[in-house]
Amino acid sequence: xxxxxxxxxxxxxxxxxxxxxxxxxxxxxxPEFRGEIEIxxxxxxxxxxxxxxxxPNALELLESEKEVILRYFVGRCIFCWRCIDVCPVNAIKGxxxxxxxxxxHTDLYTLVVHTxxxxxxxGKPFETTRMQRYIAEKSPVTEEYASICPDCRKRLxxxxxxxxxxxxxxxxx
Amino acid sequence: xxxxxxxxxxxxxxxxxxGQAKIEGDTVFITIPPDRLVxxxxxxxxxxxxxxxxxxxxxxxxxxxxxxxxxxxxxxxAGLYVAVxxxxxxxxxxxxxxxxxxxxxxxxxxxxxDLLGIEFTGRETYRLVLPPWWPSNLxxxxxxxxxNYRPEPRxxxxxxxxxxxxxxxxxxxxxxxxxxxxxxxxxxEGERVVDVKYxxxxxxxxxEKLAESRMSYQQVNFxxxxxxxxxxxxxxxxxxxxxxxxxxxxxxxxxxFIRSIVxxxxxxxxxxxxxxxxxxxxxxxxxxxxxxxxxxxxxxxAELLTGSRKTYxxxxxxxxxxxxxxxxxQKTLEALRELGREFKNFIEVAISVPQVKKRLTGSxxxxxxxxxxxxxxxxxxRASGVNKDARRDLPYAAYKYVSFKVxxxxxxxxxxRVLVRVDEVFESISIIEQLLDKLPGGSILLTDFEIPEGRxxxxxxxxxxxxxxxxxxxxKGAPYRWRVRAPTYxxxxxxxxxxxDQPLADAPITIASIDPCxxxxxxxxxxxxxxxxxxxxxxxxx
Ligand code: SF4
Ligand code: SF4
Numbered sequence: 001x002x003x004x005x006x007x008x009x010x011x012x013x014x015x016x017x018x019x020x021x022x023x024x025x026x027x028x029x030x031p032e033f034r035g036e037i038e039i040x041x042x043x044x045x046x047x048x049x050x051x052x053x054x055x056p057n058a059l060e061l062l063e064s065e066k067e068v069i070l071r072y073f074v075g076r077c078i079f080c081w082r083c084i085d086v087c088p089v090n091a092i093k094g095x096x097x098x099x100x101x102x103x104x105h106t107d108l109y110t111l112v113v114h115t116x117x118x119x120x121x122x123g124k125p126f127e128t129t130r131m132q133r134y135i136a137e138k139s140p141v142t143e144e145y146a147s148i149c150p151d152c153r154k155r156l157x158x159x160x161x162x163x164x165x166x167x168x169x170x171x172x173x
Numbered sequence: 174x175x176x177x178x179x180x181x182x183x184x185x186x187x188x189x190x191x192g193q194a195k196i197e198g199d200t201v202f203i204t205i206p207p208d209r210l211v212x213x214x215x216x217x218x219x220x221x222x223x224x225x226x227x228x229x230x231x232x233x234x235x236x237x238x239x240x241x242x243x244x245x246x247x248x249x250x251a252g253l254y255v256a257v258x259x260x261x262x263x264x265x266x267x268x269x270x271x272x273x274x275x276x277x278x279x280x281x282x283x284x285x286x287d288l289l290g291i292e293f294t295g296r297e298t299y300r301l302v303l304p305p306w307w308p309s310n311l312x313x314x315x316x317x318x319x320x321n322y323r324p325e326p327r328x329x330x331x332x333x334x335x336x337x338x339x340x341x342x343x344x345x346x347x348x349x350x351x352x353x354x355x356x357x358x359x360x361x362e363g364e365r366v367v368d369v370k371y372x373x374x375x376x377x378x379x380x381e382k383l384a385e386s387r388m389s390y391q392q393v394n395f396x397x398x399x400x401x402x403x404x405x406x407x408x409x410x411x412x413x414x415x416x417x418x419x420x421x422x423x424x425x426x427x428x429x430f431i432r433s434i435v436x437x438x439x440x441x442x443x444x445x446x447x448x449x450x451x452x453x454x455x456x457x458x459x460x461x462x463x464x465x466x467x468x469x470x471x472x473x474x475a476e477l478l479t480g481s482r483k484t485y486x487x488x489x490x491x492x493x494x495x496x497x498x499x500x501x502x503q504k505t506l507e508a509l510r511e512l513g514r515e516f517k518n519f520i521e522v523a524i525s526v527p528q529v530k531k532r533l534t535g536s537x538x539x540x541x542x543x544x545x546x547x548x549x550x551x552x553x554x555r556a557s558g559v560n561k562d563a564r565r566d567l568p569y570a571a572y573k574y575v576s577f578k579v580x581x582x583x584x585x586x587x588x589x590r591v592l593v594r595v596d597e598v599f600e601s602i603s604i605i606e607q608l609l610d611k612l613p614g615g616s617i618l619l620t621d622f623e624i625p626e627g628r629x630x631x632x633x634x635x636x637x638x639x640x641x642x643x644x645x646x647x648x649k650g651a652p653y654r655w656r657v658r659a660p661t662y663x664x665x666x667x668x669x670x671x672x673x674d675q676p677l678a679d680a681p682i683t684i685a686s687i688d689p690c691x692x693x694x695x696x697x698x699x700x701x702x703x704x705x706x707x708x709x710x711x712x713x714x715x
Contacts, residue, residue: 007522008459018466030473032495034480055388055395080395080486085494 029096034079036097039072039112043091046070046114046128050083050092059083063116068128070112074100089134119149179251186216198418199567200254200631207259207268211295214244215274217255223248224561225277225548226633226642226663229656230285232316233260236627240266240291244278245631245644249566254631256644261291270296277548280662288314302374305329313382320379320386331372334358339367344680346375357668357684361677369672371665384655385648390416390624393652394488397643400657401690402483403446404636406439408643408657409488411634414569415645416490416652419630420622426571428492428617433571434505434608435478435485435493436634437601441512442471443637444594444601447688451591452523454682455532460523467515474508477501491619502609513602520595533588537671537683540585549667550660551639552597553687556582556589563635570634575607587679587686594637594688626653636660638688661690 020028029035046068051059058076062069084092102108114128126132126149136146145153183201187194190213192205205213217223223246231241239260246255261268270293271278283301285291290312292298303313306327312318334341339360346356358370380400384393398409410432417424445468452460472482479485479495487494497505523529539549544557554561562579564572580596582589628647633640639660646654664687671683 008463008519011463011519011522012459015466018469028473030477032477032480034486052389053391055392078395078399078484078486079481081480082391082395 023099027098029098031096033096033098034081035095036074036077036079036100037072037081037083038093038095039070039110040091040093041112043089044070044087044112044114045089045091045130045134046112047088047131047134049086049088053082053086055080055082063125065125066116068114068116070114072110072112073108074110075108117147119152120147121152122149124149124151179248179253182221183217183253183255186213198421199252200256200418200629202629203255203257205257205259207261210244210257210259211269211271211274213257214271214278217246217257218275221248222250223255224640225275226640227644227656227658228278228281228285229644229654230289230291230314231646231654232289232314234263235316238263240289242266242268242285242291243644244271244275245642247563247567247633247640249561249563252567254567254633256629256631266291267294268292269294272296275548276546277663277666279666281658288312290315302377304377305331313379314385318382320382334360334370336360338362342677344684346372353689355689357672357680359672359677359680364676364678366672366675366677366680369669371669373665381655381657384652389651390490393655394490395486397657398484398486398488401636401659403443403690404439404638404641405484406435406488407634407636407641408659409485410436410570411632411641411643412645412655412657413488413490414634415630415632415643416624416647417630418632419628419645419647420490420624421628422491422619422622424492424619425616426613427496427615428619430571430574430608430612431478431493431495431497431617432488433575434497434605435475435487436570437605437608438471438475438478439485440601440637441598442468442475443688444598445471445516447594447637447685448520448523448591451533451587451682451685452529454685455529457523457526457529460526460529463519464523467512467519470508470512470515474505477504489618490624491622492617494618496617497609497612502612505609506606509602509605513599516598524591524595530588532679532682533586533591535584535586535588536675536679537587537590537686538585539667539671541583543667543670544585547667547670548663549639550663551636551688552590552593553639553664553667555580555593557585558583561640563633563640567633569632571608572604574611575604577604587682590686590688638690639664659690661687665689 048061051061056076056078058073060071062071081094084094114130116125117127117129117132118124119126132146180196180201183203184194187203187205190205190209192203194201194203218225226245226247228242228244233239233241240263241258241260244257248255259268268291270282272282273295280301282293283299286293286298287301287303306329308324311324333343339362342359342361344357344359346354354375356372359366360368380396384396388396394409394413397412398405400408445464449461449464452464475485476482478497478501479487539557541558544554544559558581560579560581565579577600580593582592624647626647626649630645633642641660642658644656645652668684668687672680675683
């Protein structure tokens with residue numbers, strides 16, 4: 001029998017204890033670690049780009065007559081930070097936080113509530129107030145359409161077209 | 174790179190069989206009528222000595238009124254993918270089975286039968302992936318079946334097999350070797366295993382259906398990565414490469430280098446994990462602890478490079494999301510140096526521990542012929558003298574820029590499978606060093622590209638457990654069809670050979686020796702069922 005196995009004692013001795021006294025010590029995560037995200041409610045315009053990009057539906061847009069709510073459910077979040085990649089106004093910040101255990105499930109949700117504008121023509125609820133302002137700032141040319149909902153915009157366009165080609169109406173409700 | 178002579182024989186074969194062939198990139202697409210399928214598969218597999226990877230059923234009825242069945246082979250010597258497609262009737266799809274000439278096609282045919290309702294002639298058929306209570310006319314992967322439809326589950330207990338001659342010993346379904354649900358039924362005569370029955374596919378996640386119905390191209394990367402908790406990056410890379418191949422995207426070199434680097438980091442962690450588990454199963458827990466201590470360094474390295482210890486989340490169609498700067502490069506090199514030193518020191522000790530060596534040597538033998546016949550993958554193949562490795566044979570990402578050895582052993586026993594992995598750890602360290610040294614400049618992500626509909630991409634990526642294959646048919650904003658086959662899918666059938674005629678006590682280590690990843694294998698079915706498994710223990714008295 002070889003005496004090689006005895007070498008293990010030497011290896012073990014030279015290594016000593018490698019486990020840390022977590023949670024009484026800083027956890028061993030690198031600066032690169034991706035953890036929970038933080039949405040800055042002052043910056044978010046409620047555009048929903050992050051919702052479209054989020055792979056597990058951790059971000060959702062809940063819409064009602066008066067409000068659009070961006071809801072972040074950390075229980076579903078996979079910490080991929082795709083939302084951060086796509087947010088047009090940098091409203092989302094990545095943190096290194098991963099200690100998320102809680103005894104209140106409501107702690108797992110973050111809500112950003114937005115007020116909604118209504119369409120100037122049909123009066124139906126439309127994009128968030130902030131979103132409207134954002135678009136107006138970005139491209140002043142569209143300003144005259146900015147307060148008209150996509151349905152009405154389509155209808156206006158169709159009417160304009162059919163006004164030229166009399167008889168063909170593409171009007172759809 | 175493509176050898177013209179090699180492709181001509183496929184084109185001739187296709188025209189001889191009343192079909193057509195076209196070549197796109199490294200893939201030969203052959204379309205033949207169903208009645209010639211067995212002949213063609215026989216020639217491609219047995220005469221041209223290719224590897225059979227998987228078959229995929231596709232519901233093409235919304236496009237052309239037909240179902241189709243695609244058999245995927247790779248000609249590893251020529252660096253070619255061969256996709257053999259047949260169109261089947263849209264009303265009652267029936268295809269001839271190729272299992273008589275390609276035994277490895279057994280499972281994938283049954284999967285196509287369960288999920289798409291394609292019937293097979295010339296073989297015994299059985300339900301493979303769907304639970305027993307699943308309605309018989311409900312085919313999850315048909316396009317008209319909604320992804321979130323859940324039929325009412327029925328509780329049904331599966332009975333333990335019974336044998337007059339032999340004792341029956343259930344192994345699993347909760348913890349056969351790893352913490353994953355897989356069930357083996359061992360028939361024993363005294364201490365010897367005489368036969369094995371296997372029942373898998375307990376974990377139904379519906380990954381393919383989900384991607385096809387609810388997600389976008391870029392979101393699927395993250396879903397793909399979650400197919401496996403150990404080698405997920407393999408899946409997201411394989412998916413991204415398949416889509417990029419289909420769309421003919423020119424992905425920046427630097428991104429491909431980073432993919433290869435991270436793939437090798439993942440391989441090291443995966444091999445060290447398995448070595449630890451193997452030592453644990455052999456009762457050598459000191460070995461387990463030390464290997465995992467060494468492995469911790471790799472996990473931290475992965476986090477440094479990608480932002481996550483596991484499920485790295487940096488792959489996108491078109492490239493990667495995290496770059497490697499000079500500081501990270503130096504830290505990686507330093508970590509690898511230390512890792513190499515520590516691993517070498519320790520593994521020499523561990524492998525020479527008498528109980529480890531004795532129990533690994535000569536147990537769980539898989540002879541070469543069986544390995545070839547079953548088209549097994551990765552270290553299982555290489556330990557049985559089958560010299561195949563997709564990194565060398567079908568180079569992808571940045572593997573064509575590095576040189577490395579592919580360790581091959583001929584013994585086919587548990588020790589050989591362990592030694593293949595030990596050697597590969599050292600090769601992986603060297604590969605990462607070479608890649609970091611040659612890392613080209615430039616961007617890491619392609620933006621602004623289009624993915625045309627109706628294109629096909631097939632990609633194999635060598636996972637730590639062997640070749641992983643993804644087949645993508647592009648659709649509108651998302652894959653129209655996405656077929657995934659993890660290597661364990663190909664390796665489990667070989668367990669039957671390995672376990673037979675072995676002492677019962679060696680069963681757990683033999684099962685572990687293929688480094689099984691059951692959840693990857695089970696990835697396909699639609700509904701997470703609420704069924705309660707019940708194994709009735711009949712008397713084990715002989
Ligand atoms: S980090 Fe990823 S999973 Fe979490 S909210 Fe952002 S996009 Fe969604
Ligand atoms: S502004 Fe940013 S955080 Fe707010 S909805 Fe749009 S993408 Fe999401």
